[in-house]
Amino acid sequence: MLLILVTKESNRLMTEKILEVDNLTTSFDTEEGTVRAVNNISFSIEEGETMGIVGESGSGKSVTALSVMRLIESNGSIENGTIHYRGSNLLEKTESEIQSIRGSEISMVFQDTLDSLNPVYTIGTQINRVIRKHRDMDNKEAREETIRLLEQVGIPNAEERIDDYPHQFSGGMRQRALIAMAISCNPSVLIADEPTTALDVTIEAQIFEVLDKIQHETGMSIIVITHDLGVVAGVCDFVNVMYGGEIVEKSKTDDIFGDPQHPYTRGLLRSIPRIGKEEDRLRGIEGNVPNPAALPSGCTFHPRCPHATDECRQHDPSLQEVKRNHRAACIHIDGYKSLHKEDKEIIINDRKKGESDD
Amino acid sequence: MLSVYKYIIKRSLLAIPTLLGVSMIIFGMLYLAPGGPVEVMMSSQPASAEQIQDIRQQLNLDEPIYVQYGDWAWDALHGELGRSWSITQGTAVNDLIIQRIPLTAELALLSMILAIAIGIPAGIIGAVYQDQIADHAARVVALSGISIPDFWLGIMLIVVFGVQFQISWASGSWIPLSESVTGNLKHLIFPVITLGTAYSGLIARMMRSEMLDALNGGYIRTAQAMGISNRTIVFRDAAKNAFIPVLTVIGIGLARLMNGALLTETVFNLPGIGQLLVTSIARRDYRVIQGIVLFVAVIFIVSNIIVDVLYAYLDPRIRLSGGD
Numbered sequence A: 001m002l003l004i005l006v007t008k009e010s011n012r013l014m015t016e017k018i019l020e021v022d023n024l025t026t027s028f029d030t031e032e033g034t035v036r037a038v039n040n041i042s043f044s045i046e047e048g049e050t051m052g053i054v055g056e057s058g059s060g061k062s063v064t065a066l067s068v069m070r071l072i073e074s075n076g077s078i079e080n081g082t083i084h085y086r087g088s089n090l091l092e093k094t095e096s097e098i099q100s101i102r103g104s105e106i107s108m109v110f111q112d113t114l115d116s117l118n119p120v121y122t123i124g125t126q127i128n129r130v131i132r133k134h135r136d137m138d139n140k141e142a143r144e145e146t147i148r149l150l151e152q153v154g155i156p157n158a159e160e161r162i163d164d165y166p167h168q169f170s171g172g173m174r175q176r177a178l179i180a181m182a183i184s185c186n187p188s189v190l191i192a193d194e195p196t197t198a199l200d201v202t203i204e205a206q207i208f209e210v211l212d213k214i215q216h217e218t219g220m221s222i223i224v225i226t227h228d229l230g231v232v233a234g235v236c237d238f239v240n241v242m243y244g245g246e247i248v249e250k251s252k253t254d255d256i257f258g259d260p261q262h263p264y265t266r267g268l269l270r271s272i273p274r275i276g277k278e279e280d281r282l283r284g285i286e287g288n289v290p291n292p293a294a295l296p297s298g299c300t301f302h303p304r305c306p307h308a309t310d311e312c313r314q315h316d317p318s319l320q321e322v323k324r325n326h327r328a329a330c331i332h333i334d335g336y337k338s339l340h341k342e343d344k345e346i347i348i349n350d351r352k353k354g355e356s357d358d
Numbered sequence B: 001m002l003s004v005y006k007y008i009i010k011r012s013l014l015a016i017p018t019l020l021g022v023s024m025i026i027f028g029m030l031y032l033a034p035g036g037p038v039e040v041m042m043s044s045q046p047a048s049a050e051q052i053q054d055i056r057q058q059l060n061l062d063e064p065i066y067v068q069y070g071d072w073a074w075d076a077l078h079g080e081l082g083r084s085w086s087i088t089q090g091t092a093v094n095d096l097i098i099q100r101i102p103l104t105a106e107l108a109l110l111s112m113i114l115a116i117a118i119g120i121p122a123g124i125i126g127a128v129y130q131d132q133i134a135d136h137a138a139r140v141v142a143l144s145g146i147s148i149p150d151f152w153l154g155i156m157l158i159v160v161f162g163v164q165f166q167i168s169w170a171s172g173s174w175i176p177l178s179e180s181v182t183g184n185l186k187h188l189i190f191p192v193i194t195l196g197t198a199y200s201g202l203i204a205r206m207m208r209s210e211m212l213d214a215l216n217g218g219y220i221r222t223a224q225a226m227g228i229s230n231r232t233i234v235f236r237d238a239a240k241n242a243f244i245p246v247l248t249v250i251g252i253g254l255a256r257l258m259n260g261a262l263l264t265e266t267v268f269n270l271p272g273i274g275q276l277l278v279t280s281i282a283r284r285d286y287r288v289i290q291g292i293v294l295f296v297a298v299i300f301i302v303s304n305i306i307v308d309v310l311y312a313y314l315d316p317r318i319r320l321s322g323g324d
Helices: A002-014 A061-068 A095-101 A123-134 A139-152 A171-182 A201-218 A229-235 A253-258 A263-270 A310-314 A341-357 B002-032 B036-042 B049-058 B065-077 B093-128 B133-147 B150-164 B181-215 B218-225 B230-258 B262-267 B273-282 B286-314
Strands: A017-030 A033-046 A050-054 A076-085 A106-109 A189-193 A221-226 A238-243 A246-252 A320-323 A326-328
Touching (some): A017 A061, A017 A221, A033 A050, A033 A061, A033 A076, A033 A221, A050 A229, A061 A189, A123 A139, A123 A171, A139 A171, A221 A229, A229 A253, A238 A253, A246 A253, B093 B230, B262 B273, B273 B286
Parallel strands (some): A050 A221, A050 A238, A106 A189
Antiparallel strands (some): A017 A033, A238 A246, A246 A326
16 A cells, blocks of 8 residues: 555655746847736646646736747847756857757647648648658658648648648638647647637537647647636646736646635636526726736736736735645735625535536 | 630730720820921921922821821731831831831830849748848848939939949940940949839839738738748748739730830930830821820730739639630
């Protein structure tokens, strides 16, 4: 019994932190002054895990992803922090070193916009060159590999469609092609930035099915960036909730949905409409995402928070452990039970109702 | 690629009404000229009413305008643009134009090659180093190219190199390619610089703005995330997309140059189509003017078709269809 426990524990230790981001701060020079789009955030991901970064637009989640890829636009810079991939700091790599990591070790899938693939080259050409850049293959081998990849992501008639141009593909097919390109060199980490936002729900499910299948086959880690809590619930092992450039809550997916701590997370959860529940209108969070150029003092969420006190206006709370593997940045967490009892009841009732509806 | 042929045929058929309209307008000039073309032609020398009447009869000017037009158009349809009325009297307009084509075509091609050679790299540099010193330098060069009138630049080149430095080929007469290749090219250096810089500015500005657009494209970000090198991204991904609209400017520019650069040919005394047009206008040689303008119209239509076909070749989103 003891032996089993020990082996289990050592196994746990064996699993490598494949990507570790510590105290990352990314800022941009804009006309309104220096803007901190990402402010002192940390997270890490292990092999084979799926992590979610969830937040409204403007919360800094895409900038986080682009920082990891070192693809921040020229008016922006990573001010502080480290990004360790397999133990070495990506921020210390030269441009050519980082180019050999991008696409082959850490890869990224963007939301399919009409121009996320180059309109003047065929799908095959575009995937082919990524393969030849990172893998030791000649043109013919790379073409066969491209066909295999297109089949893997579920494109029918891949042998013919490889010579199509992007405009001949539907949105869902283009997204699949983008995934095929991103996984073409067996990356260890795949960052998917709103990979299904442009697609309808059926296609969304198919896309995540494809990603899930590939993850099982290759053991890659996936970071899903989304504003959609439904996506998080469906695919992520654990979640980081971002607001105003900071991570305000992080935990396992089940805990976020079952026992949300931060008022913002709770607001997000309550804003999900439930099928079968009669509601006159959608419940959202009052107010707007703060302008990153003029973040509120103290806790960035306080202007929208129903529980804000004077303390919130002065102190910027850091993440604190609520329980094992669950942290949130709210000074009211200790007194959570008494202060937010009402809220909690609403959520629990909502969930019960949702379950009984199912 | 059958559709390409279909497309060309369709476009050519559509060109017929255009050409018909153009030919009517240019023929109408003859009718509108005060006192009639013969009076204008003979205004420099005293001529009796009888002499004028003689010439009018010779040139069929007594017929009603629609009959004259019909005759001329019928001949033009058969590739026969009539005969010159003036000092080069009797020479077929076809021959006059054909004689001038080699020089004008050579000048147009070389100027456009120079313009592309300067304009495309300048545009790319401007976009890649946006708002940096290289961009500003490229912008100053481009704007100077656009702003400086070509006849002025031509005259300045002659004054500086021909007059000051006594370079014989900086001005003076042109030598046909068949006589001496180097002599011919030497004489074209300054005309080509004059015309090339003007178009290079235009191409550079256009290329720069198209490159900036292209570099903001989502596919650039995708390529970057796949570890593709910046050089490849600029030259293969962005430049190909940016070049497509620039092709229109090049095509139309080449067509315009093919119609003869009036001022440059005059300044450098080059016997091209432009110079022929200028002298024909001075001599009221309507047949030649009509012939040249019709030639111009045909060149424009043909070059537009070529540009469209190239467009479809470069941009797969544009599909040529012969039908609908």
